Ligand SMILES: Nc1ncnc2c1ncn2[C@@H]1O[C@H](COP(=O)(O)OP(=O)(O)O)[C@@H](O)[C@H]1O
């Protein structure tokens with residue numbers, strides 16, 4: 001049986017957000033924690049006993065730096081190192097290699113890795129929350145500005161109608177009254193605090209299939225949509241209607257962004273150890289809506305998640321703002337990124353939700 005402090009140490013290891021790998025002095029892997037398994041997309045079983053060269057066959061930095069540390073007995077710290085993963089993806093990591101000395105000579109080598117983009121993501125998130133708060137305020141301010149004169153316009157149209165002898169002109173006063181009512185309802189709907197999600201088990205791929213069929217039906221042109229699903233993703237607990245609304249908004253934007261032989265990719269993945277809204281999630285699902293269009297126009301990029309910011313003449317500018325609010329009320333986040341001439345809208349959703357959420 002493990003004693004208390006060993007148990008404690010093991011528990012810390014397993015819950016660290018930092019990937020930790022330990023090699024013996026012959027450079028065989030002794031242990032890797034779950035953050036490490038997640039970051040490298042490998043299992044403990046598979047890599048146990050492997051050398052750095054076997055673990056990072058395409059990233060020479062690691063086996064060279066580990067060798068160097070072993071021989072020199074000195075620590076190596078490097079930021080933003082490219083790390084190739086088995087699935088041909090490349091990520092940037094911050095890396096620290098520490099020889100653990102026994103007297104003069106190293107007994108073991110400790111390697112710590114952190115996904116450099118995780119920090120980027122947290123920064124974007126803080127930015128997003130400020131955006132959402134500002135958005136709510138600006139909507140409420142604007143709603144008042146519109147609702148007050150609206151009452152006046154409607155009242156005046158009613159008075160005018162009473163004075164009119166020519167009944168044919170009622171058509172026009174009725175338009176003023178009906179449109180004022182419609183606008184008023186629209187504003188009330190926008191101002192109501194967002195409805196709490198009604199969560200139920202749902203399968204993300206079933207939902208995506210549905211959304212794709214809706215978007216196909218809306219468009220007369222044939223759409224080139226590639227699906228790249230991770231079939232191992234389990235069902236999630238979420239509000240189906242809200243998730244549909246959010247992803248639909250993103251997919252419609254992608255359709256509007258591409259040209260006639262453009263390509264849209266819908267991709268699902270699981271990621272481990274990701275912090276969203278100040279909460280570390282063991283697992284999240286990521287749904288990427290990727291298109292090969294030009295991306296958000298630079299002049300509106302900073303405010304694209306604000307309501308009523310649109311780059312299109314006929315746009316309402318509400319799509320991204322509503323999508324972001326719906327996903328955030330699920331404890332998740334939508335990120336925007338341009339990468340390799342592609343536009344990425346990534347929906348991050350926690351897989352396990354805490355009680356009462
Ligand atoms: N996939 C995309 N590619 C390029 N630009 C986009 C994309 N998604 C959104 N945008 C830009 O962001 C703006 C805001 O989007 P949105 O909030 O959905 O409002 P709307 O679509 O009504 O304009 C769009 O007008 C467009 O300029």
Ligand SMILES: [Mg+2]
Nearest residue numbers: 249253319320
């Ligand atoms: Mg839109």
